[in-house]
Amino acid sequence: MRALVYHSAHDVKVDTVPDPTLQEADDVILRITATAICGSDLHLYRGKVPGLIAGDILGHEFMGEVVETGPGVTALQRGDRVVVPFVIACGQCHFCNLHLYSACETTNPDQGTLLNKKSLRPGAAMFGYTHNYGGVPGGQAEYVRVPKANTGPIRIPPALSDEQVLFLSDILPTGYQAVLNTELKPGGSLAIFGAGPVGLMAAACARMLGADTIFMVDHHEYRLQFAREAYGVVPVNFDKLDAAEVIIAHTANRGVDGVIDAIGFEAKGSALETALTNLKLEGSSGAALRQCIAAVRRGGVVSVPGVYAGFIHGFMFGDAFEKGITIRGGQTHVQRYMPELLEHIREGRLHPDSIITHRLPLEQAAEGYRIFDKKQEDCRKVILRPGT
DSSP states (O other), rough: OOOEEEEEEEEEEEEOOOOOOOTTTEEEEEEEEEEEEHHHHHHHHTOOOOTTTTTTTTOEEEEEEEEEEEETSSSSSTTTOOOOOEEOOOSSSSHTTTTOGGGSSSSSSTTTTTEEEEOOOOEEETTTSSGGGGGGOSSBBBBEESSSSSSEEEEEOOOOOOHHHGGGGHHHHHHHHHHTTTTOOTTEEEEOOOOOOHHHHHHHHHHTTTTTTEEEEOOOHHHHHHHHHHHOOOOHHHHHHHHHHHHHTTTTEEEEEEEOOOOOOOOOOOHHHHHHHHHEEEEBBBBBHHHHHHEEEEEEEEEEEEESSSSSSTTHHHHHHHHEEEEEEOOOOHHHHHHHHHHHHTTSSGGGGOOOOOEGGGGGGGHHHHHHHTTTTGGGEEEEETTT
């Protein structure tokens, strides 16, 4: 089959690779009909995430048709059209029983082992996202093996197009969970740092859930303009203004009820911070997180769907303590939210496909990565179609 393969930083290619095969009784093989490039894929593309090996197949946002099932599959059958969550969960362990699917104890063989005797490795396995997350081949391909197929993949009604539902795989539930984690109340205020795909989905969900005021912080004017037109946000360009100061000044000097950091560890930091991360002396930039702590009101919540790893320079824990804020983060429990979000799409309350700007055949995936990475052609989201 043809698949998008990582070779080295900024070097990905569509290669011919072996077809996937059933390995466990509850596996299915999916023929991919649509897949997407996620903002977090760009961390891999830039060579910023450890555990990625030349030859790995990328991609964790995908959907398609079931073409083969293992003997233990009871939830799906051949011909079913499904969206697959990027988190691979068994559905039976301690954390899955708590609906904390991204903390699944069984799907990632490295989960629970100590890293440098200081921190735990990641939780559940994920598609196409390094060997730290299980080394499972991803879905930017013609076919993919889906483990634990009785837990997660959701059938899609024929009336809904691929583009309407594809983002149920990641960015829509990620944005939704990020908003829920802020404990947003109808009429409340929210600030979202990062107007990429997750930030835009968070704005859509926040508006649906009754947010009164939404500040959107970014430095790409085309993304801010779209967010203003689509979701009625107050745009703030952090290249021109101190975002936290603007937000505080427009909220009676209190700050917003909740803040979402949809940027993560590659946020543009100081010269010192950049040097430390380049030298691998720390794992992440704390620039966005410091702004989030500054912009939230006392007793508010900072929600962090953006990816972080390792140590953070200048983490303002004293400010977090003094303000009495709550910080919530982590990978998304996608399986938990897919059914209700599918219903919101069916009822016309959410239109996640509105952020799509580029539609390319799988064979042009490398060009899609380049355009998305460089923010060229006002790119917000790239969809890839195998066989076109």
